[in-house]
Amino acid sequence: MKRQILTTLTAVALATITNMASAADAAAGKAKAGSCAGCHGPKGISIAPTYPNLAGQKEAYLLAQIKAFRDGARKNAMMEPMVKGLSDADAANLAAYFSSLK
Numbered sequence: 001m002k003r004q005i006l007t008t009l010t011a012v013a014l015a016t017i018t019n020m021a022s023a024a025d026a027a028a029g030k031a032k033a034g035s036c037a038g039c040h041g042p043k044g045i046s047i048a049p050t051y052p053n054l055a056g057q058k059e060a061y062l063l064a065q066i067k068a069f070r071d072g073a074r075k076n077a078m079m080e081p082m083v084k085g086l087s088d089a090d091a092a093n094l095a096a097y098f099s100s101l102k
Contacts, residue, residue, distance in 0.1 A: 024059070024089075029097025032090055035082060036098075044101045055101035062095035 036054070041047050044055030054062065068074035070083040070091065083091070 024063075024092035024096035026093065026096040026100045028089075029093035029095070032086075032094055033097055036094070039078070040098075044098045054098040057099055059095045059099035062098055063092055066091040066094060 036044075039046065039048065039051040040054045044053060046053050065074065066083055066086065067088075069076060069079040070086055072080070086094070
């Protein structure tokens with residue numbers, strides 16, 4: 001029973017993330033992405049091998065990672081302060097922007 005509940009909650013959470021991501025504004029994300037360029041490059045292609053490329057990543061994945069850094073579920077000394085002040089809409093917009101890049 002617990003497994004069914006956990007599976008259901010996970011499915012609902014993923015559906016929510018997907019719905020939020022699809023309603024996002026990539027243009028607003030682009031406007032907000034200036035501070036990301038220092039490590040991830042101006043077009044989402046990293047300038048250093050230690051930082052991941054963001055361009056073309058799946059929107060739901062990017063959104064989940066941004067929120068995980070912001071909310072403290074994922075730890076990284078560089079990322080945490082960068083995303084700390086982002087709203088859910090900001091996070092979704094950034095995810096939409098970077099996923100739109102090829």
